Amino acid sequence: MTLWGQDTVKDVAESVGIVHLNKEVSQALSRDIEYRISQVLQEALKFMKHAKRTILWTQDISQALRVLDVEPLYGYETTRPLKYGEASLGPGQPLFYVEDEEMDFEKLINAPLPKVPREVSFTAHWLAVEGVQPSIPQNPTSNESRNLELLPKGPNANPALAAMTGADTTTTKPQVKHILSKELQLYFEKVCASVLDETQPEYRTAGLASLKDDPGLHQLLPYFVQFVAEKVTHNLKDLFVLTQMMLVIDALTRNSTLNLTPYVASLVPPVLTCLIGRTLGSGIGSLDHYELRDLAASLLGHLCHKYSKYSHNLKPRLARSLLKTFLDPTKPLGSHYGAILGLKAIGGAEVVRQLIIPNLKAFGELLDDDLQDSSVKKAEAEKVVSAILNALGTLVDDEIPMMNGHSEESANELRTKLVDTIGPVIGSRIADASHTTLAKAILEGGLLGLQ
């Protein structure tokens, strides 16, 4: 009937030498124990409440015992809650006990010192401004507060009061909308118009220069990113617009007062579009889009160089998508051109060695067909070949440890080796140019890659 089992009372009695305990006595005792325990708990609860807590600590019990003039229980002084284990005495008879690990003293002494706990500190923020709770990270999101009943409801609740509190829908609007001033909006429109002005080059330069140097543009940053992305997707045929957009991105990255890091992920897609897009400008048959691809490649390299340390997966992701294009024979030559330049731009010699050289042989065969073709196709293929040579050129600057047993080889031997490694198309070209340093670099790189 009582929470405190009479068996326990009996056990304790036996432990102090009372064998025959009257049943009524043990009953009365167990009731009394229950009462005394509740007394201690009530006292301990007071300490808990005055410490403004909702979890009872063992120290509260110690304090309560002190107030009740009882010797405290030693060995339970901990701020961590006690852990209880459960053992079964029989069906429906769980026994709870405090888990008390045995500590090896030796181990305890030799163990490294625990970390110093963090210092108590405080921060200040606006919980409410003129009755409205600003949506800043220090305040809970509106989702969290929505579940709670914070406002008076019912037919007579004052709607005006609800609006005042800020829990209304009005505050869930994005913060930038409120902050973007008239001046900034005007500025944004002007700059957008100026960089796309085809007739007045000085107007364009002024716009880009402003983006490059002016402070205080951070609030407009998402708008510019959005602007670029939109223009690029909708103007794939207009090389002028695409070039201008690349220049805008470039200008933004050069502005020392802007922190572009969070926006890199959204800036990369338009750049990639301009780099490896299937049809840029008027389409197949013209060579003018290669200029844009050059620009995009260098811009990509710049982005990679500047921001890859903030985003560990930026480089791998770029390399993966570029390589995919490079290895896809169905893509037009323009895309291949861009992919090769892009690979070179993001990783330099290392990437060229690891990703381009092993695939050159197969790629050369593809190129071979086009090189035999009509004028435009041939010109394009030539462009690609020059891009490959350009990429391979990086290997020369890259120092490679000289291998032992390296000797002068004849031009012929070199040629065959080159053709073996990277295919006839490119290989013979390098041999023709009698660019021996490059050739050696390629061959050694290839060997290194094989090792």
Add this chain to the structure above:
Amino acid sequence: MIPQPAAPPVNPYAPYAYVEDIEEEPKSPPFSASVIDYLAKKGYHRTEATLRAESANQEIPKDADLKPTPAGPPRFFEFYSRLRAWTDDVLDTYKAEVKRLLWPIFVYSYLELVKQFYPKEAARLFQKFSEDFKKEHEYDLRGLQFITLPEHGEDKVAKLYRENRYRLSLTHHAFTAFMGFLESLPDAGFKMFLGIVQNNLDLREVDRAADDRFSFAAVIQRSKEDQDMPAEDEGIPGHRPGNAISSTDPNVGNNLANLKLGKLPMEKDLEEDVRGDLMDLDLEVPPKAGQESLVQAHERLNIKQEDEDEGPSRAEIPFPPSTARDVAIEVQKVREVRDRLKIDSRTGGVGPGLSVVMYTFHNTHDGINCMDISGDSNLVAAGFYASIIRVWTLDGSALGPEVGGQKQNSRRLIGHSGPVFSVAFAPAAYRADPNAADSHSKWLLSCGGDGTIRLWNLEAFACIVIYRGHVGPVWDVKWGPFGHYFASCGADKTARVWLTDKIRQVRLLAGHDDDVDCVAWHPNSTYVFTASSDKTVRMWSVTNGNAVRMFTGHTAMITSLACSRNGKLLASADETGLILIWDLGPGRLLKKLRGHGKGGIWSLTWSTESTVLVSGGQDCTVRAWDVTGPAKEAAPPTAKPDGTGAAGAAGKSDGTNAGNAAVPTPNISLASGSAGGAPGVGATGGHKKRGKEAGVSNDQISAFLTKHSHVYLTKFTNMNLVLAAGAYLPEQYK
């Protein structure tokens, strides 16, 4: 209007015992008692019943034969079940009222069973019916639960109920219905309950028409929303509303002390100095068009206006001669109050937009017990469970001398040998003018589980004085509004008032039946408020140490108290998340503010105009409340106490206020008025009526949720900015 004289222990069978009757009638044992007794013994129930009905106005013997029948336990269980069934069955109009009877009868039945040593029977009763009261009386139930042996009668809760009568007001019809039910019971049950009614209850009968709180509208409204709350005048200390004394002893008169709630006049020299300084400032920076000058603001703020209440004289509350520091503080206060963000009472139903700065403490592991921010908003102090106090500068600037060549923005104050339960900064003001005297906060008080109060100097960062006196933990300490005095309260059921230059207390305020949990000062330094675990709030006069008011109505531990800056209202908040606003003049409940979650409201603070209350608590919210209320925009909420006592004051406010012609019955001082339990109910036809699902009062202006941070402190500055502080405890919300 006849002042309410002392009511003798009124027999419930004398419903029309007017004051005059009682005064004139000698209290002789009535003749019919022995006859009824005889009839009952002989078993002539019908005759007995008839006689009873006829002699309804007659006294009934108290010493009715109540000995338990030797065979088996008294049948409390059975009869209580019948009572409960009856209350479910009764007419809807009475239901809300008669339901209130269940709790006291339950408690006394249980205690009686325990006393007569029937633990099993008591446990049966408890188990079966305690669930009904879980919501409202959880705290008392917890205490009662383990009282199972007669020896446990010494327990706090048991003692409280045994030694006091439970007071309850019923309308005439409900009362008659209840008596009718008792009559219908078999003899044993009748006697049992009658015993309880006679010995343990203090039933008051009120005329429904006379009191708007018992009007049909009010009763129906209460049955909708207030069922979980006892009425203001119900409860165990047997308290009479508007009275300072808890006992029902007829010898104790209805001595509703006359309060002096006005301003404490300024010392003459101080006043002249402040005025001079302000005049200089006015010349330096002339007030803008439409703005009052500093001198005008000073006069409005510090000099008694004609339409204001009488204040205490300076002779009653002695202070040391003023110093340059006092002048600087007062001057700064006037400047801040004049240039404050004005919060007018609501216009067009819209509350003011408050700005709240939240200071969130990190890495505390729930170790912080209390906080305070200094009056110059420069320092923040926190008391820890680990017995230390830490003081930081709010702006992160250096504090005190360098340690090891490094500037520190915080200091530790070490000295307590138990958890620190309260810290308080002495009054201070921002030093706007570098030429003015130093007005920064210099002193900090703290109290803790080791039973001491310590005074710390904030230049040397050392403990200067230890004040001993409390036995057991000291729960709260607060500075008087002008410094020099401070008040403390603790687990020894006392509150004490101290002077900083004396190591013994100067006043010992005893009277509470349980731990005194919090303490607050009246803004004129003349009164102290205390709140206790016995769920009462008391108001004490510092001049003579007498209790002058008592407020009952809370059902759980009271966690915070604050008196409004105009000195007319008191706010008290409890663990269940309820805030009650009391009108000090008549000593009545003014408003109930619901909305906070369970777990304690740790801090209350009033705006400079006393129109807005801000609270913060365990439910991680800071809430703002409209105190003036929509129903009475024009009239000030308090009636002016006019020296004739509460009855007069209440009566006066009656006429001017709601406009319903309410005449209080002479035998019961349950006058309606501004302080009625549900303001505006009778007059506006249930303005506050709302659906049962709505848990938030309409008086709430706004609620701001913090991110897993319990709010320990809220504080209005003189310029009406709200500062809040709390501890970020993400681990508790995983």
